Structure formats: structure tokens, C-alpha cells
Amino acid sequence: DQQVKQNSPSLSVQEGRISILNCDYTNSMFDYFLWYKKYPAEGPTFLISISSIKDKNEDGRFTVFLNKSAKHLSLHIVPSQPGDSAVYFCAARVGANNLFFGTGTRLTVIP
Amino acid sequence: DTGVSQNPRHKITKRGQNVTFRCDPISEHNRLYWYRQTLGQGPEFLTYFQNEAQLEKSRLLSDRFSAERPKGSFSTLEIQRTEQGDSAMYLCASRAPYTDTQYFGPGTRLTVL
Numbered sequence: 001d002q003q004v005k006q007n008s009p010s011l012s013v014q015e016g017r018i019s020i021l022n023c024d025y026t027n028s029m030f031d032y033f034l035w036y037k038k039y040p041a042e043g044p045t046f047l048i049s050i051s052s053i054k055d056k057n058e059d060g061r062f063t064v065f066l067n068k069s070a071k072h073l074s075l076h077i078v079p080s081q082p083g084d085s086a087v088y089f090c091a092a093r094v095g096a097n098n099l100f101f102g103t104g105t106r107l108t109v110i111p
Numbered sequence: 112d113t114g115v116s117q118n119p120r121h122k123i124t125k126r127g128q129n130v131t132f133r134c135d136p137i138s139e140h141n142r143l144y145w146y147r148q149t150l151g152q153g154p155e156f157l158t159y160f161q162n163e164a165q166l167e168k169s170r171l172l173s174d175r176f177s178a179e180r181p182k183g184s185f186s187t188l189e190i191q192r193t194e195q196g197d198s199a200m201y202l203c204a205s206r207a208p209y210t211d212t213q214y215f216g217p218g219t220r221l222t223v224l
Contacts, residue, residue: 042217043115044215091153
């Protein structure tokens with residue numbers, strides 16, 4: 001039972017353009033959402049998060065949007081850079097407990 | 112702050128052998144989590160500790176798996192009688208009190224032959 005879904009396995013974007021990564025969830029009890037970036041042979045690196053009481057959080061080039069009614073969140077990267085090429089995981093949490101992860105989206109930023 | 116560390120980074124073993132992994136969390140992080148990641152999937156929760164207490168275990172954690180955090184600092188994850196299906200990346204994460212973000216280590220990649 002996949003409670004967090006990332007339906008796009010891959011995304012290619014030109015350098016300088018916007019990257020939009022999407023995530024859907026099914027559990028309405030999720031109260032905190034995170035995005036992680038992962039390079040091969042490394043652990044996930046925290047990028048940005050958002051509480052369920054907000055609908056937007058911004059940190060430099062990264063913005064996360066949360067639409068609770070649609071159970072959907074997205075990560076926007078503007079402008080995209082070649083160093084952003086990695087696998088991006090969406091994760092969600094209920095209370096103080098473990099994270100539920102999506103299956104990831106591989107972002108390739110083309111120079 | 113040196114981040115979460117895990118040892119070994121790679122482990123190759125034969126089916127039926129026991130293996131043990133170690134995780135050192137970020138200093139003063141009281142919560143410690145173990146996850147497993149297989150190819151093409153996101154990390155899946157195995158178990159977590161608050162200080163030395165193991166508070167939750169996933170149904171993925173069969174009785175061949177055991178985790179400890181004896182002094183509330185580092186943690187070990189042992190797999191007994193390994194099977195080929197145990198081949199995966201084992202990730203450890205830690206979280207500070209009254210914060211929301213889990214920080215991950217580099218993982219231990221286990222290959223069972």
C-alpha cells in the first residue's frame with residue numbers, strides 16, 4: 001500500500017528553466033512533508049520541508065507547494081542547474097514517527 | 112557536526128551468514144531510525160529508537176532482524192541467517208529533540224550471494 005506516490009520516474013529539464021517534481025499522497029493524517037535529494041551510493045540529503053498548516057515554503061531556488069484538498073505537493077527548482085541532477089524523494093510523516101517515501105523521480109538538468 | 116555515519120559502507124556475505132551494521136547518529140539526536148531501500152524504491156521504515164528505547168518496528172522487520180541502541184548513542188542492526196532478499200541499502204537517520212527533520216547517513220549496501 002503505497003501511501004506516497006511519485007508517478008513520474010524521470011524528468012529532463014534545460015539548465016536555467018524550472019523543474020517541477022510532483023508527489024501525491026493518500027493518508028490525510030500526514031502532517032509534515034519533506035523532499036530529499038539522493039546521489040548514487042549516498043544517503044538522502046534533506047532539501048526542504050513543509051508543515052500541513054502551510055501551503056508554501058521557500059528556500060532559495062527551492063519552493064514546495066502543498067495542496068491538502070488534492071493531497072498533492074510539488075517541488076519547484078528555479079533556475080535548474082546541472083548539479084541538481086539527482087533522484088528526488090518526497091516523504092511524509094504522521095506525528096513524530098517514521099517517514100513514508102515515494103519511489104523517487106530522477107531529474108536530469110541538461111546544460 | 113560530522114553528520115550521521117554508518118559502517119561498513121559495503122558488505123558482501125554468503126547466504127546464511129550473520130551481518131551487523133553500525134550507525135552513529137548526529138550528536139545529541141535522541142531519535143534514531145533504520146530504513147531499507149531496494150532498487151527503484153524509496154526507503155522503507157524498519158524501526159526507530161528514542162534514546163535507548165525501541166518504540167516501533169515495521170512488519171518488514173522479521174525475527175531474523177534485531178536492532179539495539181544500548182546507551183542511547185550508536186545503534187546496531189543485525190541480520191541473522193541472511194537471505195538473498197536481504198540485499199539492499201540499509202539507511203540510518205537521526206533527529207534532534209523537538210525538530211521535524213531526519214538526517215540520513217550514507218547507508219550500508221548489503222549484497223547477499
